[in-house]
Amino acid sequence: MRATRLGAALAAALATTLTLAGCGGGGEPAGAPEAAESQAPQGPVKLTYWTWAPNMDKIVDIWNKANPDIQVTVSKQAGGDDAAAKFLTAAKAGNPPDLVQAEYQHLPSFVAADAVADLKAETGAVKGEFGDGVWGLVTLGTEGVYAVPQDSGPMMLFYRQDLFDKYGIEVPKTWDEYAEAARAVRERDSGVHLGTFSSKDPGAFAGLAQQAGARWWSISGDAWKVDVADAATVKVADYWGGLVKEGAIDDMPYFTPEWNKALNDGKLLTWPSAVWAPGTLESNAPKAKGKWAIAPLPQWTAGENATGFWGGSSVAVAAKSPHRAAAARFVTWLNTDPEALDALVKQAAIYPAATKAQSALGEAPAYFGNQPDFWQQAAQYAAGARGFTFGPNVGVTYNAFRDGFDKALQDGSPFADAVRGMHEATVADMRKSGFSLAS
Amino acid sequence: MAATATRRSLGLAPTALLLLGAVYCLFPVSWVVIAATKSPGELFTTPTLAPGTGFFGNVAELFAYRDGVFWLWLLNTLLYAGGGALLSTAVSAVSGYALAKFRFPGRTVIFNALIGGVLVPAVVLAIPQYLLFSKIGLADTYWAVLLPQILHPYGIYLARVYAGAAIPDSLLEAGRIDGASEWRLMSRVAVPLMAPGLVTIFLFQFVAIWNNFLLPFIMLGDDGKFPLTVGLYTLLMAGSNQPSLYNLILTGALLSIIPLIALFLTMQRYWRTDLSSGAVK
Numbered sequence: 056m057r058a059t060r061l062g063a064a065l066a067a068a069l070a071t072t073l074t075l076a077g078c079g080g081g082g083e084p085a086g087a088p089e090a091a092e093s094q095a096p097q098g099p100v101k102l103t104y105w106t107w108a109p110n111m112d113k114i115v116d117i118w119n120k121a122n123p124d125i126q127v128t129v130s131k132q133a134g135g136d137d138a139a140a141k142f143l144t145a146a147k148a149g150n151p152p153d154l155v156q157a158e159y160q161h162l163p164s165f166v167a168a169d170a171v172a173d174l175k176a177e178t179g180a181v182k183g184e185f186g187d188g189v190w191g192l193v194t195l196g197t198e199g200v201y202a203v204p205q206d207s208g209p210m211m212l213f214y215r216q217d218l219f220d221k222y223g224i225e226v227p228k229t230w231d232e233y234a235e236a237a238r239a240v241r242e243r244d245s246g247v248h249l250g251t252f253s254s255k256d257p258g259a260f261a262g263l264a265q266q267a268g269a270r271w272w273s274i275s276g277d278a279w280k281v282d283v284a285d286a287a288t289v290k291v292a293d294y295w296g297g298l299v300k301e302g303a304i305d306d307m308p309y310f311t312p313e314w315n316k317a318l319n320d321g322k323l324l325t326w327p328s329a330v331w332a333p334g335t336l337e338s339n340a341p342k343a344k345g346k347w348a349i350a351p352l353p354q355w356t357a358g359e360n361a362t363g364f365w366g367g368s369s370v371a372v373a374a375k376s377p378h379r380a381a382a383a384r385f386v387t388w389l390n391t392d393p394e395a396l397d398a399l400v401k402q403a404a405i406y407p408a409a410t411k412a413q414s415a416l417g418e419a420p421a422y423f424g425n426q427p428d429f430w431q432q433a434a435q436y437a438a439g440a441r442g443f444t445f446g447p448n449v450g451v452t453y454n455a456f457r458d459g460f461d462k463a464l465q466d467g468s469p470f471a472d473a474v475r476g477m478h479e480a481t482v483a484d485m486r487k488s489g490f491s492l493a494s
Numbered sequence: 495m496a497a498t499a500t501r502r503s504l505g506l507a508p509t510a511l512l513l514l515g516a517v518y519c520l521f522p523v524s525w526v527v528i529a530a531t532k533s534p535g536e537l538f539t540t541p542t543l544a545p546g547t548g549f550f551g552n553v554a555e556l557f558a559y560r561d562g563v564f565w566l567w568l569l570n571t572l573l574y575a576g577g578g579a580l581l582s583t584a585v586s587a588v589s590g591y592a593l594a595k596f597r598f599p600g601r602t603v604i605f606n607a608l609i610g611g612v613l614v615p616a617v618v619l620a621i622p623q624y625l626l627f628s629k630i631g632l633a634d635t636y637w638a639v640l641l642p643q644i645l646h647p648y649g650i651y652l653a654r655v656y657a658g659a660a661i662p663d664s665l666l667e668a669g670r671i672d673g674a675s676e677w678r679l680m681s682r683v684a685v686p687l688m689a690p691g692l693v694t695i696f697l698f699q700f701v702a703i704w705n706n707f708l709l710p711f712i713m714l715g716d717d718g719k720f721p722l723t724v725g726l727y728t729l730l731m732a733g734s735n736q737p738s739l740y741n742l743i744l745t746g747a748l749l750s751i752i753p754l755i756a757l758f759l760t761m762q763r764y765w766r767t768d769l770s771s772g773a774v775k
Binding site: 103105107109112128130131132133134135137138144145147148149150152310312315316319320338339340341342 | 711
C-alpha cells in the first residue's frame with residue numbers, strides 16, 4: 056500500500072534527519088507557557104486535538120460550550136500509519152498537538168519516543184470504566200497510563216445469511232468447521248468463496264493470532280520480550296496458508312475495489328472482521344443490505360468464547376503539551392461521560408471502549424436491520440476478547456507482514472515462513488533502535 | 495507524388511506513437527471523469543467505463559461535507575499555488591536575469607550550486623525544512639508551505655538560460671547609453687523579452703505546488719490550512735474502522751484538476767512569441 060510505504064519513508068527520513076541535525080527538539084516552546092498556566096490563566100486554555108474520527112468537531116462543541124475555560128480545537132487528520140509518523144515528527148520537532156488520536160498498535164511507539172504523557176494521576180478514577188483487555192492496551196502492561204481508550208474492535212464473524220441458506224451451510228463454530236464449509240462452498244458453486252485471506256491487513260491477522268492466544272510482545276522488567284512467531288501465530292498462519300493453497304478460500308486483499316465488488320455480488324460469504332464492519336459494509340457493499348449477520352468468530356477449541364481485537368484507538372496527551380491537566384480532563388470526559396459517549400456512538404460511529412456505553416447501545420445499525428439484537432450479540436462476543444501488548448515498532452512488523460505474505464501468496468511458500476520473517480524483522484529493528492530485549 | 499508518399503509513411507509511426515501516448519495519459523483522466531459520475535452504490539458494481547447517475551449527488555455531498563470544507567481547501571490551494579508560483583517566478587526572473595547578464599565574482603559558484611539544487615528532489619528536503627520551520631516558529635502557518643517553494647533552482651536555471659538567449663546584450667547597452675536605470679532596464683526591457691520563459695516557469699511551479707503533497711502534509715497540522723491534496727487524503731484515510739469516501743474523493747479529484755486545465759488553456763497564448771518582440775534590427 057502506498058500509504059504505508061509513505062509512512063515508513065517518513066519515519067526513516069525523520070530518523071536520519073534527526074541524527075544528522077542532532078536536533079534536540081524544541082524545549083523552549085514547551086517551557087514558557089507551562090509557567091504561564093500555573094500562575095494566572097489568561098483567558099481560556101486552548102487545546103488542539105488531532106483526530107480522524109468523523110464529526111469529532113461537533114462532539115467537541117458540546118465540551119466547548121460547557122467549559123468556556125478549556126477550548127478544544129479539532130484538526131481532522133488522515134488516519135492510519137502516516138498519522139502516527141506525522142505525530143512523531145511533530146513531537147520531535149517540538150510542536151505536537153495537545154491531544155492526539157492513537158491507534159493501540161501505535162501507542163507504544165509514542166511511548167518509546169517520549170511523545171505522550173503518563174496520565175496515571177489524572178485517570179485513576181476512570182480505570183474502572185474499561186475492561187481489563189482494553190485498559191492493558193493503554194498501560195502496555197506497565198504502571199503508567201499513556202492514553203484513555205476511545206474505541207475498540209472486538210472481532211466476530213460476518214456472514215451472508217441468505218447465501219448460507221441457499222448453499223445449505225451451517226454457521227461454522229470452529230475453524231475446522233470453517234474449513235469444511237469453505238470446501239463445501241467451492242463444490243456447490245465454483246465462482247464463490249467462503250472467505251479470503253488478505254495479505255495487506257496485518258491488523259486482521261494480529262486479531263486472529265490474539266484469538267489463538269498469541270503474545271507478540273511483552274514487557275519483562277526493563278526489557279522487551281518479542282515472540283511474533285509463537286506457536287499460536289504459526290498455527291493461525293498454517294491454517295490460512297493451507298486453505299489458500301488448496302483453493303478453498305480466495306486471496307484477494309480487503310478494502311480493494313475487487314473485494315468490494317465480490318461483497319456486493321455475493322461472491323464472498325464471510326468476513327472475519329471487527330465490530331466496526333457495518334460501516335464498511337454499508338458503504339462498500341450497499342446492495343447486500345439486510346443480508347449479513349454476525350456470529351462468534353470460529354473457535355480453535357469447540358465451546359470456547361475467545362476473540363481478538365482488530366483496530367481501535369485511544370486519545371493521548373502529548374508529553375510537550377503545556378496544558379496537561381486540562382487535556383487530561385477533556386480526554387476523560389470525552390471517553391467516559393455518558394453524553395460524550397452517546398455522541399461518539401451516534402456521530403462518530405465508533406464502538407466505545409467504555410464498558411457501560413457498550414451495553415447502552417440500542418438500535419442495531421441500519422445495515423443489520425435483520426438482526427435487531429446486533430449490539431447485544433456483539434457485547435457477548437466482545438466479553439471473550441483478548442489482546443496483547445503491542446511493541447514499539449509495530450510499523451516494521453506490519454510492513455514485514457505485507458512483504459512476507461505478498462511473497463508467500465505469489466510463490467506459494469508456507470505462511471509460517473512469512474511469520475518467521477516478521478519476527479526476525481521486528482527483532483532486528485528493535486536491536487538497531489537500541490531496545491533491550493529479553494531472550 | 496513520391497515525396498508525399500514517403501512523408502506520409504514516415505509520419506504514420508510517430509503519429510501512432512503520439513496517439514498511444516495521448517491515450518496513456520488521457521485514459522486515467524477519463525476514468526476519473528466516469529468514476530466521479532457514479533453514486534457510492536454504483537462505484538463498485540457497474541462496469542468500469544459505464545457512466546453512473548450520481549454525479550450531481552456526489553458534488554452536492556462533497557460541497558456539504560463538513561460544512562463545505564472543500565471550498566476552504568480549494569482556496570488554500572489557490573493561495574499556495576498562485577502566490578507561490580508568482581513569487582517563485584519573480585525570484586527566478588530577477589536571479590536568472592542577473593546570472594545571465596551581469597558579470598560578478600562568485601557567479602559561477604552560485605550557478606553551479608543552483609544546478610546542484612536542481613538535482614536534489616524537493617521531497618528529500620521536506621522533513622529538514624519542517625524541523626527548521628519548527629525552530630523559527632513558522633511550522634503550521636501559510637508561510638511554511640509558501641516559503642520553501644519560492645526559491646526554485648530549476649526555475650532560476652530556466653530563467654537564466656532563457657534570459658541569455660532572448661535578451662541581446664546590445665539592447666541593454668543601448669538602454670544604458672540612453673540613461674535608463676537598471677530597474678527600468680529590467681522591468682521594461684528584460685522582463686517583456688523573457689515573458690514566454692516566465693510563463694513556463696509560472697506554470698511549472700503552479701502545477702508542482704498544486705500537486706504537492708508531502709510538504710503541506712508534514713508542515714500543516716491545522717486542517718483549516720490544508721490544500722486539496724492533503725484534504726482529500728483525509729477522506730481517503732478516514733481511519734481503519736471508517737469507510738473511505740471514494741465517491742467524494744473521486745469527485746474532489748475531478749473538480750481539483752479543472753482549474754489546472756483552465757489555467758493551461760488561458761496561458762497558452764503567452765507562449766506565442768514573434769519576431770517583433772525580440773528584434774534588435
